[in-house]
Amino acid sequence: MSLLEAVGLTVDVGAKTLVRDLGFALGEGEMLGLIGPNGAGKTTVVKAIVQLMAHRGEIRLQGRPLSQMSARERARLVAYLSQDDRLQWPISVFDLVALGRHPYRGSWWRGGGAPSAEDLAVIEEALRATDVTGLRDRRADELSGGERARARLARVLAVQAPLLLADEPVAALDPMHQLRVMELLRAHCNGGAAVIVVMHDLTLASRFCDRLLLLDSGAAVAAGTVSEVLTAENLERVYGIRAVTGEHEQQRYIIPWTCSAR
């Protein structure tokens, strides 16, 4: 049985259909790359899974509809890293990562004010895995872009959810941090979690994802392995580009080269 299954997923906002009749499944330890041009509906799909957007169709996690779970239960099963990395208050990196344990904390009137020993262990492990232990007391708003990306990743890892959704986690990062964040997500997958990652970089997508789902105008254009999805025809039809492709160490690279006339 798949960990996550979406059937007939449709999202309407007003009279506009943002996602149309989408179906996909994802197993444990799998990384799915959600790709497509701007406005294709990638973020909408992710938001629908986290129940941030009303939708039709059904999304099941471990066989149970996500829409019928309590917020707290869902929060323990689905971790979500949004595109928006602004933080209003200059809290410390440790406090930022500790927020990932929110779904496990008891109510304050039952003495759930402070994180438990288990929470603390999970937080430490997340800090270590993303290599931000040394930044734990730094103000999260004063980090560099790459450091902040790792701290935010530690925050979602601390949720310890079987499904992790990351919306453009490598946009605006330098090449080293792009690779580093993708490696961290891959390692998380190898630990048994399933990951859905929204991306624009096709080379990174094909290197790190097990499967790709190519969206255009809210509908799936292609789904499957890298070679099935990233064909020259699809790139031209969906993205309107011609790309240079090749192989290095048995892995595909795709470099967008020219815009094709649409």
Next chain:
Amino acid sequence: MEQRPALPVSLILLAMLVTLSIASLMFGYAPLTLGEVIGGLLGTGPEEHQLIVQQIRLPRVVLAWLLGMALGASGAALQGLLRNPLAEPGLLGISASAGLGAVLTLYFGVTAVSLWALPASAMAFALVATLALYALTRAGSSNLTLILAGVALSSLAGALTSLALNLAPNPADVQDIVLWLLGSISDRSFADVQLCLPFVLIGLALLLAGGRALDVLALGEAEASSLGVNLPRLRGLIITGTALSVGACVSVTGAIGFVGLVVPHMLRRFVAYRPGALLLPSALGGAVLVLAADITLRLIGTPKELMLGVVTALVGAPFFLALVLRARRDML
């Protein structure tokens, strides 16, 4: 890291609050010694001291606590909810709206029917104002939108209050209302305290219950929601808590501004900038500020006693200006 960052600063503020409360019972037109205050409180001293302490100064101290806690906590909570350090009940027109509600009941003489009409009307108007503000600012609220919405709301409430005063048939009533609107906690009795006490306490409980969720909201509404924060419930808690506590206070003390802006701002660094942990210290700090201001205006001995609202505005407005100047770059 500090697991309970609010604890040390809260204890210090509590100690200050107790000290200032005792000082507030001692100072005034007829200064009393500590022994005379204790005698007056316990009812063992001369009748005159009992009267001064129990009937005149104690209600004033209790009101200062209630008012300061309501303003401090609601300021901190609104800042956390709107993710905006400039949110404050006075600046955003919530106090002015509550004032309008109170003036209308006085104007139409509804208070003759039931005393509770006064706080009820003030709270209802505060609630409408807070809801309106929230509706105006929730979608990607910039500082600018928020402040403009507050200015609009304050102006509207002020204009309607002026209209009521303009049309008031009796000039003596007008003077009473104008003086009351300036904001003060002097010459209040325990009957006044009773009128606002239950609502302030309920309001404070609602605000404090939102603390944990406010911490998570630092991540933004989307990620907070993904972590199980029930946003509609959180909004309900804070909007209702603000309306109850601020509305009830305003109906007794008049509108007193800037406490909710100044106090959270000064205390934020002591709770590691966590918006939820800021609530309790802000409540205590608000009470400290109101008490200190109230004692100061009695001590400086102007020919006519200054009104508390005037003093907080004189201190708070320049503070607000400084805050704006500092935040100028990312504000506009």
